[in-house]
Amino acid sequence: MSDTTRRRYPILYSVQRWNDGKWFYGGFFIILVVLIVIKQVQHQSIVSFIPVTVLDGVVLVAFWLMQRISYIDVSNDGLQIRYLLRHIELPYTALARVRRQPLEVAFQPAERRRFVNRFVRRLGRGPAAYIRLDRRRADLIETAERQLGPRLVAGADIVIPIVGVDDFVAQIKGRLRGQSS
Numbered sequence: 001m002s003d004t005t006r007r008r009y010p011i012l013y014s015v016q017r018w019n020d021g022k023w024f025y026g027g028f029f030i031i032l033v034v035l036i037v038i039k040q041v042q043h044q045s046i047v048s049f050i051p052v053t054v055l056d057g058v059v060l061v062a063f064w065l066m067q068r069i070s071y072i073d074v075s076n077d078g079l080q081i082r083y084l085l086r087h088i089e090l091p092y093t094a095l096a097r098v099r100r101q102p103l104e105v106a107f108q109p110a111e112r113r114r115f116v117n118r119f120v121r122r123l124g125r126g127p128a129a130y131i132r133l134d135r136r137r138a139d140l141i142e143t144a145e146r147q148l149g150p151r152l153v154a155g156a157d158i159v160i161p162i163v164g165v166d167d168f169v170a171q172i173k174g175r176l177r178g179q180s181s
Contacts, residue, residue: 007074009168011083012126012161013119014070021063029056072129072162074171079131081148081158088147094140096132096156098172103128106159115151128161129168 032053039046066084073080078091104124107116116124133141133156145153152158162168 007167007171009072009074009129009162009164010067011070011072012123012163014067014084015163016119016122018063018067022060025056025060025063029053029060032056072160072168074168079172081152081160083148083152083160086148088144090131090133090140090144092175094134094137095172095176096134097176098132098169099130100127100165100169101130102126103159103161106130106154106157109154112154120151123161126161127165128159129165131158131160131172132156133158 032049036046036049036053039049070083073082078089078094080089081087102125103120106128107113107120107124133144135141135156141153141156144158148158152160
């Protein structure tokens, strides 16, 4: 991979939310459209179906957009982490290390168990990227928690389940090694 190549790693929380939602809300949307067509053919009123169909379509689009705008972007300058409407940019100099570990490890301490939801439970045994921030930069750690939220930030670690975690960890470790040389 060349130095100018940018790579995006989708965040699995949003991917899972989209995969769950597309079947439920997508199926419901199709049923509503079929009912509207049947009512039209029978020359009956469809007014009561329109708001529900539009709302269902909006929910589907929202889930699709959420999974499209939730990712880690690796560039020459550093990492850009976007999760829904939250984001932070981290230069490589702010990173102490990166590792692969099961997601559930981040939620084992008692004070972190309250952040476990159904997405964390389903992804818990799978790998996640643990991005350790430089502890000497306490302001950056506070900013990361404020920007990304306490579910994604555990102490000095940003913990994110992503697609292609092994590739991500190898790529970042290579950049961190190159930086320290």
